[in-house]
Amino acid sequence: MSDKVYGILTQRVIEMLGEPEQANGFPPWQKEWSGVTSPMNHLSGKMYQGVNALMLILASLSKGFASNRWMTLKQANAKGGKVKKNTKGFPVIFFKVQNLERINEDTGEILEKRQYSVVRYSLVFNLDQIEGVATPPIIESEGGDEPLTLSREALLAYMRAEGIGLVQGGGKAAYSPVRDRIQMPEGFTSEAAYTAALAHECMHSTGHAKRLNRFGAEGSNQQFAKEHRYPFEELVAELGALFFMSRNDLTYSLENHVSYLKFWVDAMRVEPRFLVRAASRAEKALAYLFESVGKAALENAQQNHQLSLKEGAV
Ligand SMILES: [Zn+2]
Helix, strand or coil, X not given: CHHHHHHHHHHHHHHHHCCCCCCCXXXXXXXXXXXXXXXXXXXXXXXXXXXXXXXXXXXXXXXXXXXXXXXXXXXXXHCCCEECCCCCCEEEEEEEEEXXXXXXXXXXXXXXXXXXXXXXXXXXXXXXXEECCCCCCCCCCCCCCHHHHHHHHHHHXXXXXXXXXXXXXXXXXXXXXXXXXXXXXXXXXXXXHHHHHHHHHHHHHCCCCCCCCCCCCCCCHHHHHHHHHCHHXXXXXXXXXXXXXXXXXXXXXXXXXXXXXXXXXXXXXXXXXXXXXXHHHHHHHHHHHHHHHHHHHHHHHHHHHHHHHHHHHC
């Protein structure tokens, strides 16, 4: 059952990614795009996460939806809205807890009681696909480069907090787990491209043994190279960076990873949970990064507070 749900989701993602063999089979995010804000549920205001966020970002890109808000048919109807004709919803998955009881049929005694969760999906529609529900005004961000600067600052704050080194130079952006160091070459075409590449490498660094430990016990270079070559880790870093940039309304483009696309699509076809697993690890990587930045900011604030208390006492 659950593989069926993952299969439905994966199929839609593959459709939107396009066939890698075809000339136009490049992921929509490879084209420069901007301002795809993290998708959220229109009623609850909750942001979609992991594979659901990916699904709805891809949907927005491939259909050109202007809104980042989504609702189920039931939610739309409850708000007096109607789904436009000839539009298709997009599946998002959720987990439902179910109770299992094993009963002795003769005595009625409960032998075993446990809970387990099953994966289900529901279809959601973009507000652009719904009539009769008012779309909240889109707030244009004012300070042109500000989200970009703030995002880059957040990445650098994360690296400082975690003691991750940054070196300039080299032929390409890379992360070394042995040195716990990110290398960034010169000559990026834009500030946005630099930030996106840095986000990608930061996502790799969350996999270090002392963080989320995604590269195996030793964390040795060989081990990482093996994993790194294995495009799964690439997908994790790529999705993590995509989620990071979309939380901040930033442009993201997939530049050097198109060669993995065929592998990813093949892996998704063979293993329906491949994408869900990668997206959930990406979400964890992003959460780790934000938590680290938050902790460091709090410590800073406390230190400053203590300092000002001391100064006040003198
Ligand atoms: Zn990478």
